[in-house]
Amino acid sequence: MICAALTSIGILLYYFFGFSTIGILLFTILSFTLVFISVRTFLRQFILAELRKVYDSSLFENEPFLKKESNELDFEHFLSKVKAFAESKHQEIEQLHNRDDFRKEFMGDVSHELKTPLFTAQGYLLTVLEGNMDDEKLEKKYLKRAKKSLDRLNSIVRDLDTLAKLETGTKLNQESFNIVQCTREVMDMLEYSAEKKDMVIDFKEPYDYPIMVRADKKRIEQVLTNLIQNSINYGKMGGRTIVSFSSHSIYRLLIAIEDDGMGIEPENIPRLFERFYRTDKSRSREHGGSGLGLAIVKHILEAHDQEAFVQSAPDQGSTFSFTLNKAG
Numbered sequence: 001m002i003c004a005a006l007t008s009i010g011i012l013l014y015y016f017f018g019f020s021t022i023g024i025l026l027f028t029i030l031s032f033t034l035v036f037i038s039v040r041t042f043l044r045q046f047i048l049a050e051l052r053k054v055y056d057s058s059l060f061e062n063e064p065f066l067k068k069e070s071n072e073l074d075f076e077h078f079l080s081k082v083k084a085f086a087e088s089k090h091q092e093i094e095q096l097h098n099r100d101d102f103r104k105e106f107m108g109d110v111s112h113e114l115k116t117p118l119f120t121a122q123g124y125l126l127t128v129l130e131g132n133m134d135d136e137k138l139e140k141k142y143l144k145r146a147k148k149s150l151d152r153l154n155s156i157v158r159d160l161d162t163l164a165k166l167e168t169g170t171k172l173n174q175e176s177f178n179i180v181q182c183t184r185e186v187m188d189m190l191e192y193s194a195e196k197k198d199m200v201i202d203f204k205e206p207y208d209y210p211i212m213v214r215a216d217k218k219r220i221e222q223v224l225t226n227l228i229q230n231s232i233n234y235g236k237m238g239g240r241t242i243v244s245f246s247s248h249s250i251y252r253l254l255i256a257i258e259d260d261g262m263g264i265e266p267e268n269i270p271r272l273f274e275r276f277y278r279t280d281k282s283r284s285r286e287h288g289g290s291g292l293g294l295a296i297v298k299h300i301l302e303a304h305d306q307e308a309f310v311q312s313a314p315d316q317g318s319t320f321s322f323t324l325n326k327a328g
Contacts, residue, residue: 121149204244212327
């Protein structure tokens with residue numbers, strides 16, 4: 001329509017001005033305008049046609065196609081979608097980089113944690129196998145140390161297997177059970193570990209009545225074992241570990257394990273539940289363990305849609321607590 005109108009104007013110019021200078025100048029301007037509009041229209045249609053191919057591709061398969069009545073508006077809409085798409089991909093790439101860094105760090109930690117007890121046991125066993133030791137007591141001592149290293153290696157492998165199963169979504173066996181009785185059984189199991197440090201493990205109150213919760217009993221036993229064992233490992237000689245139960249909300253119970261041990265620096269608390277993270281590596285290795293105990297606790301509680309909390313200060317002890325759904 002625009003081209004037809006410009007053509008008509010050109011004919012009128014020729015009729016009134018003929019081949020005069022003004023007529024030629026006006027006709028030239030009109031011709032350039034006509035060519036410019038034609039090329040611009042062609043390019044716009046060509047670009048929009050190509051954009052339709054991209055817009056209809058799998059990248060934007062769920063988006064409505066360009067509107068015919070307003071190409072300017074639709075072109076801006078397309079650019080905004082491309083920008084949003086690029087931003088989302090940028091975020092995905094950043095997440096992949098973070099995951100890759102985490103994977104490398106984790107693999108390095110696993111390699112280090114496995115090599116340490118393995119090489120230690122290997123050294124002691126090779127010394128004994130060489131047969132150059134005449135002292136039977138020393139030989140027995142070396143064998144005990146080798147066994148201790150192998151026990152540690154077995155603990156790491158077992159915890160890694162547990163963590164792998166939890167991350168792949170192991171099905172929970174939900175049931176109602178008495179959390180007081182469950183905790184008492186864990187305490188009895190860890191009594192020997194506590195006695196070696198002259199520590200006392202006890203309830204804050206008698207709790208002569210049952211407190212019923214609903215969860216996977218076997219997994220919660222593991223949570224209690226890891227947390228109480230942790231309090232023993234990092235507790236002081238002659239110290240205490242106290243377990244208490246209180247209402248967190250109408251539907252949830254709060255289980256707290258409190259000790260009077262070495263405590264934790266504030267900057268370390270946010271990373272406590274990371275795999276192999278140790279607040280003090282030099283002292284942590286003395287206590288044994290796999291470095292995966294709290295990571296396992298985190299995964300078990302997340303599988304139950306529950307929360308874990310930590311309160312601690314250096315030389316003032318620590319309190320690890322978590323929630324469980326009340327039964328009934």
